[in-house]
Amino acid sequence: MNIGILGTGVVGQTIGTRLIELGHNVMLGSRLANNEKGRAWARVQGSQASHGTFAEAAKFGEILFNCTSGMGSLSALEFPSKSDLTNKVLIDVANPLDFSRGMPPTLTVSNTDSLAEQIQRMHPLLRVVKALNTMNVDVMVHPERLHGPHDVFICGNDDLAKNTVTEILTDWFGWESVIDLGDISNARGMEMVLPLWISLQRKLGTAYFNFKIVK
Amino acid sequence: MNIGILGTGVVGQTIGTRLIELGHNVMLGSRLANNEKGRAWARVQGSQASHGTFAEAAKFGEILFNCTSGMGSLSALEFPSKSDLTNKVLIDVANPLDFSRGMPPTLTVSNTDSLAEQIQRMHPLLRVVKALNTMNVDVMVHPERLHGPHDVFICGNDDLAKNTVTEILTDWFGWESVIDLGDISNARGMEMVLPLWISLQRKLGTAYFNFKIVK
Numbered sequence: 001m002n003i004g005i006l007g008t009g010v011v012g013q014t015i016g017t018r019l020i021e022l023g024h025n026v027m028l029g030s031r032l033a034n035n036e037k038g039r040a041w042a043r044v045q046g047s048q049a050s051h052g053t054f055a056e057a058a059k060f061g062e063i064l065f066n067c068t069s070g071m072g073s074l075s076a077l078e079f080p081s082k083s084d085l086t087n088k089v090l091i092d093v094a095n096p097l098d099f100s101r102g103m104p105p106t107l108t109v110s111n112t113d114s115l116a117e118q119i120q121r122m123h124p125l126l127r128v129v130k131a132l133n134t135m136n137v138d139v140m141v142h143p144e145r146l147h148g149p150h151d152v153f154i155c156g157n158d159d160l161a162k163n164t165v166t167e168i169l170t171d172w173f174g175w176e177s178v179i180d181l182g183d184i185s186n187a188r189g190m191e192m193v194l195p196l197w198i199s200l201q202r203k204l205g206t207a208y209f210n211f212k213i214v215k
Numbered sequence: 216m217n218i219g220i221l222g223t224g225v226v227g228q229t230i231g232t233r234l235i236e237l238g239h240n241v242m243l244g245s246r247l248a249n250n251e252k253g254r255a256w257a258r259v260q261g262s263q264a265s266h267g268t269f270a271e272a273a274k275f276g277e278i279l280f281n282c283t284s285g286m287g288s289l290s291a292l293e294f295p296s297k298s299d300l301t302n303k304v305l306i307d308v309a310n311p312l313d314f315s316r317g318m319p320p321t322l323t324v325s326n327t328d329s330l331a332e333q334i335q336r337m338h339p340l341l342r343v344v345k346a347l348n349t350m351n352v353d354v355m356v357h358p359e360r361l362h363g364p365h366d367v368f369i370c371g372n373d374d375l376a377k378n379t380v381t382e383i384l385t386d387w388f389g390w391e392s393v394i395d396l397g398d399i400s401n402a403r404g405m406e407m408v409l410p411l412w413i414s415l416q417r418k419l420g421t422a423y424f425n426f427k428i429v430k
Binding site: 104106107110111112146147148149150153155179180181182185186188189190192193194195196197198199200202203204206208209210211212213214215 | 319321322325326327361362363364365368370394395396397400401403404405407408409410411412413414415417418419421423424425426427428429430
């Protein structure tokens with residue numbers, strides 16, 4: 001399958017590399033077509049990999065991942081043409097974290113709104129599914145690296161899109177437990193867990209952990 | 216030990232009842248001395264139980280629990296005299312949830328501040344420890360009712376106070392894993408997890424669950 005990833009940072013590169021290992025074709029998109037990180041990644045990955053602009057990656061992908069920094073997501077999503085986004089599933093991995101005032105970061109949007117909702121409002125025909133934003137990127141694509149079962153949350157307004165994302169999470173990445181929280185407004189809670197995640201990372205001295213819901 | 220609990224709702228009553236079972240003396244405090252819920256609870260619980268005003272409960276307790284509704288916590292903490300709060304440990308269980316605009320509730324304070332920090336700033340000599348705000352009240356005092364290990368988070372500026380609270384959680388309530396996140400600013404993350412908790416409660420159809428950190 002052709003996958004378009006918006007963002008050439010460590011999240012986009014790690015997900016892209018995993019998708020290539022799984023046999024897919026991946027284009028990383030960035031603001032500028034000659035982005036050095038995108039070009040270097042594509043050179044190493046070989047023939048299944050390419051890089052281009054946000055608009056080109058959105059056009060290329062049958063499924064899209066938003067792996068831009070949260071503060072840059074909305075401006076990145078201004079570049080693709082509406083027709084290249086219509087009816088496509090976009091997996092929104094980003095968190096609206098503002099590091100400009102030092103550590104720990106704050107959220108640029110929270111409580112009464114979320115980044116995922118902003119993206120969904122901006123592109124009503126895009127099928128936005130929030131997922132994978134509550135763990136380190138290596139854990140996203142290698143959940144088996146933690147010891148014992150743990151959970152990934154998803155939410156979105158389109159049930160078929162959530163079915164697609166659930167298959168990607170389980171059949172491609174190996175997740176054993178996917179918890180569908182409901183419509184896209186549940187992204188508020190998923191994004192607002194980040195301050196706790198950051199406290200835990202500092203306390204535990206590692207990013208290799210995740211939440212498990214115990215009943 | 217004499218314990219003062221601010222709040223006569225289900226959280227205050229449940230924690231109070233558990234503390235009485237454990238052999239302690241408990242006073243529930245409310246805005247009015249003749250609060251019907253406080254009086255009814257004390258009548259049922261017997262000689263170890265009493266009820267009074269917020270000021271009387273704060274004076275009575277060697278250790279205090281804040282079990283008021285989050286929107287009423289700051290005004291409740293205006294009643295006790297400063298001398299009755301000085302150097303005492305206050306376990307802040309409350310969440311600053313605003314239900315006035317319907318479900319799901321929003322947070323009255325979040326992201327750059329928290330209820331626990333507001334309380335700590337209001338009473339600098341009170342030793343505020345945020346704890347137990349991320350699970351149902353029955354799970355707070357009976358963690359063994361869930362299946363398998365799970366975690367309770369604490370934070371606060373006073374290490375000795377956190378040691379005291381950790382002993383209460385482990386030796387009194389039976390918690391096996393207490394994660395100290397650091398200073399009181401970590402209460403932001405602990406309180407901001409509530410929207411996810413509420414989504415999970417609706418999804419799972421039960422309040423009997425909790426978070427476990429898997430490494």
